Amino acid sequence: MPKSLALKWVISSSFLLLIAIVLLIYSLLLPEYSVRGLLYTASAMMEEEAQYFSRHYAKNPNTPPPHNYFYTSVIGKEALPEKIRHMLDTPPSMSFGAVQVFGDLDSEDEDEGRAVLAQPLSDGKTLYMYDIDHDQEEGGEVETPRSDAYLDHELRGVIFISLAVFIPALIIIALLVWWLVRPLGRLAQWSTTLKDPEAVSGQRPHFGFKEFNMLADALAQSVQQVQAASLREGRLLRYTSHELRTPLAVLKANIELLALQSGGVLPPPLQRIERSVLNMQRIAETLLWMSRELPEPLPEEAIDMSGLVNDLIEEHRYLIGTRDIELILDISSEPCRLPFTACRIVVGNFLRNALQYADDGVVEINFAYPQLRLVNRIRETQQSEASADFGYGLGLELMRQLSARLGWHIEVTVEEQCYTVTLAFENTEPPQEPQPEADNPADLPS
Template sequence: MKINVSLRWYMLALLLTLMVAISAFFSWQAATHFLSGFDVITESNMRNVAREAQLNERGYDKIIGYSVVNNWQHIPPAIKAHFPNQPEQSGTLLKKFDDWIYFAPPEKFYLLMMVELRNGELRYVYRYRDKPPQQPRQFGSIDPMVKILLWGIGIVLVFWLLLLMMLRSIGKPIVALQYWAKNLSAKDLSDSSTQQALPDFRYSELNSLASIILAAFLKVKKTLQREQEFLSYASHELRTPIAIIRSNCALLEKVTPEPSQQELAIRQRLQRASLTMKDMTETLLWLSREQEESLPVEAFDLAELIELLGNELAYLLQGKEVSVQLNTESFTVTASKVACRILLTNLIRNAFQHSFSGEVFIQQQAGRVEITNSLEAEQVNVNAELGFGLGLKLTSTLAKKFNWQYQRQIEEQNHKVVIDFG
């Protein structure tokens, strides 16, 4: 499962990780240079001590903590324990640290260097501590390695605060843009109020994005308005010719009460087409209305309505080897009867129209209606949106408008729709 990550927190984590890596790298560089510099200073001091030492009759002297001898045999056992062999190269520092955690001076250390003077005399400079120091460290003294660590942590914290301030400065307008776009409504929004509806988001890029969103919103609004106007006008305009067709069909029955079989078939086709146009026009007309609260609400028996519609649409099964299994129970629904009739008419008509053999099951329990019809093999392979007509699209839209639970699925050789009027 893909998890969406906030861009703000992603950028914060990315920049903080980068800063931590940079700080760690430069802290490591500082610590490395400090240690190498310490070695350079120690080597220089030991060379100078070897040259400046004034050895006594035993060949020994001590200057600034460094001991100097001119005989390898006078080297203390503690030094020889770590450097058992006599140094072969002059001016090379030999060192050994024990119990050193880098953030404090080593508990034990051993330093040794052989220095050859200009006259060829060999002198050995050494310094060691083979046990922890007895005197505590002075208050307020901080080891240089600890200072490097503290500087690194301090830089990361300062960068963190600056990053939070920056993200807050940038993120606040972005959140405001998100909230504005989310709550943007078509109410009271017109071309004349475009500039008033567009707030200032501080940054030119965000203002440009807001302008694009608003322009797209207005374009969609105009498109929806045109569609609603078309549906409304078309529905109203079509009702008149449809009424004329139906009235003339009824007039033909009175003029010629006993038509021939051929004329009767033509009349029936006209009746079926006019009924289909009438139901579809009513559906489009109701969908073009913006407020469903204006629809009249009444209590009616859902089972009676389903049986009535089944009888009215039975003409769609003429000439087909299709049987209808109707299973209903009396249940009173309080809703818009007109909307329920339009929705059920579309569902039953689609089931009857697209069934060529087998059975159509219409089952109603309480406010739940389930309609299942058999499909041919080629129908199953056809895109469902293309294979079941406009009626089901209108049904889905109508169900959403009235908050009715609607489901549709194709199972093996059956097409099933379920509508719950609650």
């Protein structure tokens, strides 16, 4: 189903549901308030009759109590029928106006429910009025065909009026939804064409509403800004790929020439330059690989983690300086298959952090595939806010991003200045389908 049609269906269904709820509430409340109206009418009639009798009784005590088809009355509780007299000794089940109901009026039992009104008289006596049930009489209740026909006619009129309101309201709502959603669907369809730069810079369609046109302008402007940022990023990648890697390659070649001229051993200043050039080269290659939208999978090879860690320790041993730091290694010699350069960058960055921030004491490095663990004591940091990133080189956050791309998992814990990094070389994500080979693969240099 197209998105515009789905949106129309959702909006129209919402309006219909709202109307249905309103009609349901109206249907439930109408009988309730109709019954209340009938009860009020009965209470008013009985109370008015009782007041009328009370006035005449004050003038003439021989005035007979009122009696008609619907109710009768007696003076004094002793004159009431025995069952009604017993009912008055129980609490009423309902009261409406001056009338109290004892029992259930809807019951088929003739004595189950009775409506009673008590009216005090001028001489201290009490007039009791109660309803009469004619169902048990011979011939049953009197039929009222003309009144029933009138009521049925009025009910049919109410139903007709309800349909006359509901159907036009439904049509009006459907037209309103179509009128509002149609340009919104056109806006949604037009937004899918904004991937093309020519569509963004071209003439924008008119969507009939000022608000939709403003939204379209804002959307086109946002897409233009994103495309401009993407172009800047592309230029930056090209500059990084050529303008930065070229001088790094020149520096590396000249350092190798200096090493040959000096007999293979560089002086400490040139060693530091060599290490910095190598790190910059790896950082540039890593950033280029990570910045690709769909980077090609890195080739895996058999890695001796023990040899790799020892090489990295020798490469970063200068960070120890004059501190008394003992390295405790517990590394499995079993070969494992991993992307060599990415593994070297991540492990080297964590080792660099460990040596950079370690206090005098012990640095533990444990490895048993698929988990590498580094534990060291860190110095008191001067940061004003708590942070888990004691980054150096690429930094911990960048390592998280690189590991996430590779499907690895990093866990960092800091407890009482004890800094622990756990790196799991286990891909927790489902395997991806191999991407087609590109003309210029972005494999990291080993």
